[in-house]
Amino acid sequence: MDKFLFTFICMVTLLGCASTKTPNASGIETKYVDPTLESRSSGVGLESNDVINMTDSMVRSILNDPIFVNLKSPPRILVDETGFTLDGNTRINRKLITTKLRNGLSRAAMGRMVFVARYAQQAIMAERDIKRTGMVDRGTIRQTEATAGVDFKLVGSILTTDERHSNGLTSRYHFINFELIDMELGVTVWADAYELKKTGADDVVYR
Amino acid sequence: MSSTDSKKLLKNSCKLLFLCLFLTIKQGCSTSIPMSLNSVQYQISGLSDLLIIDNVSLGKSAVGHAQLNMIIRNISEKPVTVEVNTNWYNKDFVATEAPSGWQRINLSHQQSYVLNTSATQLSSTHYVVNIREI
Numbered sequence: 001m002d003k004f005l006f007t008f009i010c011m012v013t014l015l016g017c018a019s020t021k022t023p024n025a026s027g028i029e030t031k032y033v034d035p036t037l038e039s040r041s042s043g044v045g046l047e048s049n050d051v052i053n054m055t056d057s058m059v060r061s062i063l064n065d066p067i068f069v070n071l072k073s074p075p076r077i078l079v080d081e082t083g084f085t086l087d088g089n090t091r092i093n094r095k096l097i098t099t100k101l102r103n104g105l106s107r108a109a110m111g112r113m114v115f116v117a118r119y120a121q122q123a124i125m126a127e128r129d130i131k132r133t134g135m136v137d138r139g140t141i142r143q144t145e146a147t148a149g150v151d152f153k154l155v156g157s158i159l160t161t162d163e164r165h166s167n168g169l170t171s172r173y174h175f176i177n178f179e180l181i182d183m184e185l186g187v188t189v190w191a192d193a194y195e196l197k198k199t200g201a202d203d204v205v206y207r
Numbered sequence: 208m209s210s211t212d213s214k215k216l217l218k219n220s221c222k223l224l225f226l227c228l229f230l231t232i233k234q235g236c237s238t239s240i241p242m243s244l245n246s247v248q249y250q251i252s253g254l255s256d257l258l259i260i261d262n263v264s265l266g267k268s269a270v271g272h273a274q275l276n277m278i279i280r281n282i283s284e285k286p287v288t289v290e291v292n293t294n295w296y297n298k299d300f301v302a303t304e305a306p307s308g309w310q311r312i313n314l315s316h317q318q319s320y321v322l323n324t325s326a327t328q329l330s331s332t333h334y335v336v337n338i339r340e341i
């Protein structure tokens with residue numbers, strides 16, 4: 001009888017410890033938030049809405065520049081983080097900006113410009129090698145002597161300056177510069193910038 | 208017709224009349240205004256009392272895309288911060304490209320801002336501008 005009572009008490013105790021259906025019920029519930037909205041944190045760095053608005057603004061600026069209108073064939077453009085520098089106190093993944101920009105341009109350009117996938121060069125070379133050794137067939141489209149050379153490369157920089165106020169707040173001014181460089185002649189064919197200034201407690205850690 | 212039947216008929220007629228009256232009032236109180244092409248939509252009621260949209264013109268950019276220009280003026284006595292985005296459509300109200308990002312505009316009292324935005328597709332011929340307050 002004592003054994004039965006002990007087992008019963010154990011079972012009741014275990015049932016009481018069973019987790020509820022809501023994950024992390026005792027903590028703060030995870031929510032999806034609109035990335036285009038201003039962050040609720042009080043940081044002075046670049047956030048999702050800044051990246052989205054900045055890249056959209058640059059896509060519109062590039063696609064409305066007459067420099068690309070009279071070209072005989074769609075220009076080959078390289079947009080990656082290799083020419084995009086971070087010269088300031090803001091911590092941001094540069095690849096996030098260049099990838100979002102390339103993605104936006106690629107979707108909106110609809111063949112008016114093509115994007116050189118230099119970031120996948122190693123994989124491209126490996127595939128070309130196994131095609132040429134006969135390990136796999138030639139594919140269905142074509143074979144070329146070489147991979148695509150770049151006509152224009154996007155370069156840029158994130159520049160910042162900070163101000164510390166006596167009340168403990170910090171202001172940060174961002175100047176994010178974008179340029180397209182003619183990779184044969186070596187001149188800038190398009191340039192634009194995105195500016196913003198934020199004031200806050202600067203107690204947010206950006207990773 | 209018996210008196211019970213007439214009472215029933217009167218009761219049902221009253222119910223129907225009440226329902227009609229309720230629906231008419233509800234329709235009259237409805238605030239939803241259908242969205243139209245080439246318009247400015249305020250996402251918060253009352254924002255239209257703070258701002259004036261002026262000199263709206265729809266032209267062409269250097270590459271032939273639709274280009275929208277408008278002046279947004281803060282007519283209130285307090286600073287207003289708004290975000291503006293533009294959606295582009297063809298004449299049949301079909302979206303032709305992704306909506307633009309939300310551009311933040313800080314307007315001190317009585318200040319004006321010239322909004323200048325361009326489409327990215329030749330098929331984008333009409334716009335709807337959304338304005339929300341921060």
